[in-house]
Amino acid sequence: MRRYGPAVLLLLVGGALLRISLLSAVYMRYVQAGLRPYLVASGVLLVLLALVGLFRTARASALPANGGAHVHQHGHTPSAAGPRLAWLLTLPALALLLFPPPALGSYSAAREDAQDAARGVGTFPTLPAGDPVELSVAAFTSRAVYDSGHSLRDRTVRLTGFVTRGEGDTWYVTRLLVSCCAADATTSKVEVRGVQAPRTDTWVTVTGTWRPKGALGSSAAWPPLLNGATVKHVAQPPDPYEKR
Template sequence: MRRYGSAVLLLLMGGAVLRISLFSELYLRYVQPALRPYLVISGVLLMLLGSVAAVRGMRQGEEEEGHDHPQGHAHGGPRIAWLLTLPALALLLFPPPALGSYSASREEAQRAAQGVGTFSALPAGNPLDISVAQYSSRAIYDTGHSLKGRTLRLTGFVTHGSHGTWYVTRLLVTCCAADATISKVEIHGDEADGAPQTDSWVTVTGVWIPKGKLGTDGAWPPVLKATTVTQVKEPADPYDKR
C-alpha cells in the first residue's frame, strides 16, 4: 500500500482544489476571483500527477511479484507521512469558512498614514450601495465630504465592541485571505438597538455622521446613523472591494 502513498496524496489534493475552484465558488473564501484559473490548472495537474504515480505503483507491484525479497524488507516512507492526507481531506470534505469576526478583532487597520485629500464625487443613487472600505476611506480622509447628505447602504458581517457598540465589518484581500485587512463602520441610531449576532450578515442603510479630525485616529472607526438594518445571507464573495 505504501507505494501508492504519493498517488493518494496527489489525487486527494487535486480533488480538493478542483472541488473548491471548478465545481463550486468556495475558493472565494480564500483568494480573489482572478486566481480561479490558476487553481483549476493546479488541480488538474495534481490529478494528472497522481494518476501517473498510481500507474507507476501498479507497474512496480507487477514487477515485484516475480522476484523474491528478504523477509522484513519494506518499501516506502514512514507511516506518519499519511498524516499529510488530513489537510487534503479537510479541504475536500469540510472547507474552512471565510475569515470573520475573530480575524477582524486581531487586525489593526492602517489609517492616518495615507493622509487626507479630495475624493471624486459619488455616483447618483439614493440609497447608494457603497463598500465598507470606500465608506471608511471617505469618512476618514475626504476633505470634500462626499458622504454628506447622502443616503448610503453597506453590507457586511457584524462585530461587537465595548459598551454595546457594534459594527458592519468587511475584510479586504489583495491576493488571498493571508493578506486581509479590516474596514468597519460603527452603527448608531434607534435601529442600532439590539445588535445582531456576531458574524451574522446585515445590510444597513443610513447617513454619515462626522467624527473626529480627518486623517487621525479620532476619526476611526467612522460612524453611520442607521435608518434600516436587514439581515441577509453571506455573499458568495465575502471580501470587500476597494
C-alpha cells in the first residue's frame, strides 16, 4: 500500500485545492479572487498527476513475479517503502479538504496596532451623493486620516467589518487588506462610539458619522472615530478581505 503514497498525497492536495477553489469560495480566505483560475488549474494538474501515478504503480504491481524482480534489480520500479514520515504530509491536505480554517480575524488584526502614515495628506475624490454612503473600512480610514478636503464632514457612512476590542469598552469595526494573499494582510479599523459593542469577531454593518480626531496625517488621527447610529449583525461576506 505504501507504494501508492506519493500518488495518494498528490490526489489529496489536488482535491483540497479544487475543494476550496472550484467547488466553493473558501479560497478567498487565503488569496485574491483573481488567483482562482491558477488554483483550479493547479488542482486539476495535481489530480491528473496522481491518477497517472496510481495507474503506473498498479501496472507495475501486476508484472509477473520474476519480471518484477528483474526490473527491481535494475532500479526501475518505484520503491514500495518510501519514508514513513512522508505520510504526515497527508494531514495538512486532509485538514484543508475537510476542515478549512476560517478567515483571519481579531487575533490577526490585533498584531498590527499602528498604521503607516507615509502616504501623506492630500485631497480625495468627491463622495457619491446621498446618505448613507457605502464605504470600505480602508476608504473611510484613508479619508479620515489624510483627506485635507474633509470629504467625510457632515456625511453619513455605512461600514461593514468584524468586531475587535480595545481597552475598556473601546471597540472597532475592522477589515483586513490584502495585496496578494492572507500572508500580507494589514489592518484597517475604525473606533465606534455611541453604540454597544457586539461580540468579538461578529460581522456587523455600522452606520454613523465621522468624528474628527487629531492632526491630519499624524498618529493621533489613528484610528479614526465614528459616531455610531445603528449596528446590524450581518453574515461574513464570501470575500472577507478588502483589496488595496
